[in-house]
Amino acid sequence: MSKRSRSVRRLARFGAAAAAVLAVAAGSGGTAHGSPVGGHTTSGPAPAPSRSGLTVVTFGDSVPAGTACGCTPFPDLYARLLVPDGRSVNLAESGYTSADVRAQIATPTAEAAVRTADVLLLMVGANDITPTIDARGDDVAYAGVAAEVQRNVTAIAATMQAVRAEPVPVIVLGYWNVAEDGDVGRAIHGDEGMVEAVSATTYVDDALRQAAAASGARYVDTTAAFKGDTGEQDPTGLLAPDGDHPNAVGHKAIAEAAYAAQAAG
Secondary structure, three states: OHHHOOOOOOOOOOHHHHHHHHHHHHOOOOOEOOOEEOOEEOOOEOOOOOOOOOEEEEEEOHHHHOOOOOOOOHHHHHHHHHOOOOEEEEOOOOOOOHHHHHHHOOOHHHHHHHHHOOEEEEEOOHHHHHHHOOOOOOHHHHHHHHHHHHHHHHHHHHHHHHOOOOOOOEEEEOOOOOOOOHHHHHHHHHHHHHHHHHHHHHHHHHHHHHHHHHHOOEEEOOHHHHHOOOOOOOOHHHEOOOOOOEOHHHHHHHHHHHHHHHHOO
């Protein structure tokens, strides 16, 4: 997202390791814990506190990093949805592109963190494409950037699993918008710019979805969490004052979307 500080292995399937995490997430109770968020409701069984020390490790850009929020970012919230004492290791960095994360994931610090993970989260790609957005639109440029995002995210997922003794779930999250949205977005970009932001977002989200499918990861869409099932809901109430990053309500919405998707199996 606008550098998100600027204005705008081959993988094994989830297998036994994923089943264990999903069983923890599903629990044995059946008590709903979901709540309405920004007009979008998710629900599911309460997580069972049968496992201690489950660790979620996150890579990505300023959205998972929690930039501009001053709140608990969604990776931490998601870890606590899985188990009450879930641990979050958040290595996301504001401004990171998919190439940045691809380089980061090969470092000793990142490898050590990945080895501790029970679940891996990845959200990146917005900063790759925002420099190409203008009101005239350029599908060729968008497609080229999206192809690079797909290659990088596929390689990131492969590297994550290559350092593991056994596979773990990898969740790739998409974007509701790669640029400012809501009231701020309309004021900055106007109608034509907003249309182009949606187009650029679609290219990136499709690339992330394809990379997840190719690598055995799970793709989680965040559009409905911010814009409702029809994609027409105003996301202003889920955004920080910059219009570019989630606020506390938005981070809660992303955490619940990721939890609901994984618990669904």
